[in-house]
Amino acid sequence: MKVRDPDGRTWRVTRRWVPWRRRLRELPDAGPLDGLNGLGDDPVSAIIAIVLLxxxxxxxxxxxxxxxxxxxxxxxxxxxxxxxxAFGAHWTIEARRGFTIWWDAPSGGWRESGEQIRAVARAIHEGQPPPRTVED
Structure with missing residues (x-):
């Protein structure tokens, strides 16, 4: 569930579908091939392009x-x-600011986790985000 806090930041409160926590890393803005568009068609540029490749x-x-x-x-x-x-496993719900996991907690079955998701989303919308429990 996507929700905005009073400051306008977007939060996502969802169930964790896999039993492990995802590890997301920020991608760099520029890659090693960004400068290739300026290479000419002479032999030196071709050698530079091959080395870069x-x-x-x-x-x-x-x-x-x-x-x-x-x-x-x-x-x-x-x-x-x-x-x-099928086996009634407990779900873990998590609140993310953008793609950064801010808070997670074990929840009950499908119905209980859905109720807890709605309660956490309502609290975030009202300006009471959960305390940070996940360290980067």
Whole structure:
């Protein structure tokens, strides 16, 4: 559930669908290939472009691993959710400011976690965010 506090910041209060906490890192604004648009068509520029391409190859491999991990995660989420619902596992709810996890707490089943999500979202909207429980 997306909610705004009185200061205008956006919060998201949701169930954690996987049993582990996601680790998000901020991506850099500029990459190693941002300067390639200024290269000419002479041999020196071609050599520089090849060197930069060789240096960027580990980043491409890393991007492939990240994509495979995301695909695996997308394949596991339906099974994890089905197992949680079928076996009555408890849910963990979390409040995030932007994409930074600010607060998380164990909750009950599906219905109880939904009620707690609405209560936390209402409190955030009224200007009473939960205390920070997650350290970066």
């Amino acid at each position: 060789v240096l960027a190859l580990p980043l491409v491999i890393l991007a492939l691993f990240v994509a495979l991990e995301l695909l695996l995660l997308l394949l596991l989420i339906p099974f994890a959710a089905l197992a949680r619902v």
